Amino acid sequence: MIYEDMSEFVAALPPMQALIGLDLGEKTIGVAVSDSFHSVASPLETVRRKKFGLDAARLTEIIKDRRIGGLVLGLPRNMDGSEGPRCQSTRAFARNFDKLAPLPITFWDERLSTVAAERALLEADTTRKRRAEVIDHVAAGYILQGVLDRMAVLRRQGDQE
Numbered sequence: 001m002i003y004e005d006m007s008e009f010v011a012a013l014p015p016m017q018a019l020i021g022l023d024l025g026e027k028t029i030g031v032a033v034s035d036s037f038h039s040v041a042s043p044l045e046t047v048r049r050k051k052f053g054l055d056a057a058r059l060t061e062i063i064k065d066r067r068i069g070g071l072v073l074g075l076p077r078n079m080d081g082s083e084g085p086r087c088q089s090t091r092a093f094a095r096n097f098d099k100l101a102p103l104p105i106t107f108w109d110e111r112l113s114t115v116a117a118e119r120a121l122l123e124a125d126t127t128r129k130r131r132a133e134v135i136d137h138v139a140a141g142y143i144l145q146g147v148l149d150r151m152a153v154l155r156r157q158g159d160q161e
Contacts, residue, residue, distance in 0.1 A: 002094050002105045009070065009106040010151055017069025020062065021144025023110065023136050024073060024090050029055060030136030032144045033066055038151055041144035043137040052093075056100055063101060071103050074110030074143040108147050110139070 003009035013019075016036045023030035029047040034040060047058050062068070073094055076086040094105050 001102075002098055004107070006106060006147070006150055007154060009104050010154055012070075012104040014069040017067050019070045019072055019144060019147070020059070020066070020068045021072040021108075021140045021147065022059070022074065023140040023143055024076075024093055025049070025136060028136045029059070030138070030140035031059070031062060032137055032140035033062075033068065034144055034148055036067075038148050041141045041148055043141040046136045052096060056097055059097070060101055063103070069103065071097070071101070071105045072144055072147045073105065073107050074140065075107040077109055106147070108143050108150075110143050 001012060003012060018036050019034040019038060019041075021032040021034075021041060023032075027049055029049060031044045031047060032041050033044050034042070044062070047055060049055055063071075071094075073090055075083075075090055078084050090107070094107070098105055
């Protein structure tokens with residue numbers, strides 16, 4: 001099921017299962033995973049895109065191996081907040097993946113996630129070659145961590161009510 005509302009997504013998540021975050025590019029998919037407490041996102045790998053079926057098979061394998069309970073897709077909005085062709089492509093990916101894997105799916109605004117990832121890698125003095133290898137899954141980590149941070153705020157608000 002695809003959720004636009006973060007509160008509904010959180011309510012649909014099974015307890016004590018990790019989340020997976022994806023940064024969908026034209027040539028690669030950056031993959032990050034969380035811990036089962038939904039506190040920390042860790043970059044995992046970059047999947048070279050082939051056909052949807054092959055990409056989905058690899059992602060399904062990760063989901064099974066890591067007991068993933070929900071999926072977060074970075075939504076590449078334009079800087080003015082509007083949605084262009086890349087957002088349409090991401091939403092189509094979500095609809096297709098939703099037919100294969102019965103997990104809650106949501107989107108997270110990924111504007112500047114790659115910039116943040118690049119900055120972090122530069123600060124860590126990562127070589128240009130290594131940055132190219134890891135940038136996508138580091139960006140996926142930023143996307144997923146944004147969702148985890150939002151979930152923590154929602155939990156705190158729920159505790160105060």
